Amino acid sequence: MLEVELIELANKICKHKAEKQTIEVKSAHEGCPKLRDTLSSFSNQDSGGIIVFGLDEKAKYKPVGVYNVQELQKHITEQCVEMEPPVRALFTFADYEGVIIGSAEIPPIELSERPCYHKAAGKANGSFIRVGEADLHMTDYEIYSYEAFRKHVRDDERQVERASIESLNQTLVDRYIQQRIKDRPGLQNLQETQLYEMLGITKDGLPTVAAVMNLGIYPQGYYPQFSITAIVVPGTQIGDVADNSARFLDNRRIEGTIDDMVMEAMQFCQRNMKIRTIIDRTTGTRQDKTEYPPNAIREAVLNALIHRDYSFHSEGTPVQIIFFNDRLEIHSPGNLYGRMTVEQLGHAKPDLRNPLLAIMAEALTGAENRYSGIPTMRREMNEYGLPEPIFENRRNEFIVILYNKAAAIQPQPDDQTSSDIIDDLLVFCQTPRTRAEIAEHLGIKTQFYVMSRYVQPLLESGRLAMTIPEKPRSKRQTYYTNTL
Numbered sequence: 001m002l003e004v005e006l007i008e009l010a011n012k013i014c015k016h017k018a019e020k021q022t023i024e025v026k027s028a029h030e031g032c033p034k035l036r037d038t039l040s041s042f043s044n045q046d047s048g049g050i051i052v053f054g055l056d057e058k059a060k061y062k063p064v065g066v067y068n069v070q071e072l073q074k075h076i077t078e079q080c081v082e083m084e085p086p087v088r089a090l091f092t093f094a095d096y097e098g099v100i101i102g103s104a105e106i107p108p109i110e111l112s113e114r115p116c117y118h119k120a121a122g123k124a125n126g127s128f129i130r131v132g133e134a135d136l137h138m139t140d141y142e143i144y145s146y147e148a149f150r151k152h153v154r155d156d157e158r159q160v161e162r163a164s165i166e167s168l169n170q171t172l173v174d175r176y177i178q179q180r181i182k183d184r185p186g187l188q189n190l191q192e193t194q195l196y197e198m199l200g201i202t203k204d205g206l207p208t209v210a211a212v213m214n215l216g217i218y219p220q221g222y223y224p225q226f227s228i229t230a231i232v233v234p235g236t237q238i239g240d241v242a243d244n245s246a247r248f249l250d251n252r253r254i255e256g257t258i259d260d261m262v263m264e265a266m267q268f269c270q271r272n273m274k275i276r277t278i279i280d281r282t283t284g285t286r287q288d289k290t291e292y293p294p295n296a297i298r299e300a301v302l303n304a305l306i307h308r309d310y311s312f313h314s315e316g317t318p319v320q321i322i323f324f325n326d327r328l329e330i331h332s333p334g335n336l337y338g339r340m341t342v343e344q345l346g347h348a349k350p351d352l353r354n355p356l357l358a359i360m361a362e363a364l365t366g367a368e369n370r371y372s373g374i375p376t377m378r379r380e381m382n383e384y385g386l387p388e389p390i391f392e393n394r395r396n397e398f399i400v401i402l403y404n405k406a407a408a409i410q411p412q413p414d415d416q417t418s419s420d421i422i423d424d425l426l427v428f429c430q431t432p433r434t435r436a437e438i439a440e441h442l443g444i445k446t447q448f449y450v451m452s453r454y455v456q457p458l459l460e461s462g463r464l465a466m467t468i469p470e471k472p473r474s475k476r477q478t479y480y481t482n483t484l
Contacts, residue, residue: 001050003094005431006103010096013052014061019133020440021047028053028102029064032075035104036118039080039087041130042106043116044138046341047436049130051089054101065099076104084119085109111339114146129395141313141334141396148311149338149351155311156213156354159206160222165196167222168207172215172257172364176201179363200356209310210357213258214364220255223315228254228261228305230268230321237324250323258305258357259365265301265321266294272323274404291404292328293380296389299373300330300400306361307353307398309334317397328402336393343435343447345391346374347473377402388448425454432467432478455479 001009009023019025022042026033035051042049053072056064066072073091080087089104109116115138118126127138148155160167180199181187187195196202201211212219213226220227232249234242241247250272254264273291304319311334320331336342338351352358377389381402390401421442428441439450458464465482468474 001090001092001103001105003092006052006092006094006101007096008431009050009052009103010055010063010101013055014063017061019057021045021130021132022049024049024051024133024135025055025057025061026051026053027056027058027064028066028072029056031067032072032079035076035079036082036121036126037128037135038130039083039089039106040116040118040126040128041135043083043087043109044114044128045130046108048108049106051104051106052101053103054096054099063097063099063101066093066102069093069100069102072102082119083116085113085116087116111146112150115143131395139396141309141311144311144313145309145335145337153311154354154356155309156210156357157200157203157208159203160209160212161206162222163207163212163216165202165207167217168201168211168215169217169257173201173211176215176360176363200360208356210354210360213310213357214360216257218255219257225316225318226310228265228301228319228321230254230265232272232323233325235324236326238322257364258361261305262298262301262365266298268321269297269323269328270294289384292386292402293384296377296380296402297328297330299376299380300389300402302361302365303373303400304330304332304398306358307334307337308332310354310357314396326404328404330400332398332400333396335396335398341475342391342393343475346378390448422454422458425458426463426481429464429479429481432480434478438479 013019013023013025022045024038024042026035038049038051042051054063054066055061076089076091080089087106087109089106091102091104093100093102115123115127117123117128120126123143124140125137127143128135129138129142130136147153177187177195177199187198190198193205197204200208201215202208207216209223212222216222230250230252232251234240234246234249239247242249250268252268254261254268256264269292270290275291276289278287278289279285301319301321308314308319314333317333319333320329322329322331334353337353340348340350344350374389374391377400381388386405387403390403392399392401425438425442429438433441435447435451435455438455439447442450442454444450455464459466459479462482464479466472467478467480468476471477
């Protein structure tokens with residue numbers, strides 16, 4: 001960071017009087033603050049973060065300076081060394097309103113090395129994650145998810161100790177085996193026990209989670225919450241009630257194999273979707289159109305069941321389908337797996353959390369394990385004239401949101417407001433900015449809306465430009481004001 005950039009950042013902090021997902025403010029005029037929680041949380045997020053010293057949050061971010069530049073840098077470095085893996089902070093100091101302020105840029109660590117934690121506290125107590133302006137202890141699941149990725153743990157291949165071969169539907173087992181033999185004729189030369197092990201139906205003689213969920217007689221007998229809860233809310237948020245005080249207009253628990261649950265979930269959704277009747281003015285023919293495209297819903301439900309977390313940490317959490325007045329939400333236990341980010345969904349090949357379960361589901365449900373689910377959802381919503389799906393990666397769950405009206409995603413600003421926003425954005429982008437930075441600056445959660453409403457039109461008009469024009473979808477892409 002250059003001194004001028006630090007001053008610009010300080011100006012913004014003092015103006016908004018708030019910290020952010022990537023910004024932490026410490027006064028540091030009376031000594032070096034304890035930073036281990038923030039060092040951990042910034043290191044554990046893909047964007048890293050910046051700690052700014054010399055502004056007093058308790059005094060409405062008044063510039064108070066730092067007590068001693070050299071001592072501060074020394075003690076921060078000592079705290080960085082106490083982390084595992086060690087943190088490599090980059091320091092900048094500048095004169096600001098008569099005092100010296102500073103910053104420490106904390107880079108993200110490689111996914112394979114996370115979580116970064118304070119060694120003396122231990123991994124369980126010393127690992128933190130950034131949520132808004134706060135540094136929060138990582139949950140056991142969040143720590144486990146990093147370790148599972150690093151060690152290539154496959155929870156869909158783990159044994160179901162209370163199950164046996166008799167717990168599986170032999171008709172489904174035979175059907176699956178015949179499909180695999182058709183694709184790989186050499187498999188027919190194996191003995192049955194070997195074949196079961198080779199195809200992941202069993203592990204050391206016991207059925208696997210993948211087999212129970214795809215081939216089981218009653219999977220929920222072993223994992224009651226590896227199911228779906230589906231509800232219809234009479235409003236726009238949980239807690240809204242109907243005129244008769246009913247909390248839910250429909251409420252269903254959906255069980256069975258993955259194939260069974262997908263079919264029953266679609267029946268539930270079809271039953272609860274509004275139907276529009278469209279009359280062709282030319283032919284006079286009538287066409288009934290559902291509130292949401294069924295194919296988009298099916299892909300979202302399939303993804304939720306196939307790619308959910310099946311570890312013991314999530315055994316108590318079902319997939320959720322929630323109808324609100326303005327949207328449909330599908331919640332899947334477990335956040336995005338591996339190196340995948342929300343921005344890369346549908347554009348990059350993901351790391352598979354449950355490869356064995358996905359292969360079985362592909363054979364039994366017709367699901368295409370070809371990374372086509374996200375593009376299908378986007379295409380179907382577009383053909384219905386609805387906004388693109390919204391994807392949210394929260395701490396312990398992944399959510400797909402389908403809106404039933406274009407206006408529901410974000411209120412449309414009037415021309416004057418839009419003009420002011422554009423002018424502000426062009427000033428902000430005099431320094432190249434990422435999609436996330438632009439959305440954060442505008443105070444809009446949905447990056448897709450920001451890109452389609454503001455950035456893309458400015459790119460087309462030439463008022464904004466890309467730093468990597470040959471790779472427009474690059475995760476390193478930034479946008480800057482074109483003054484030519």
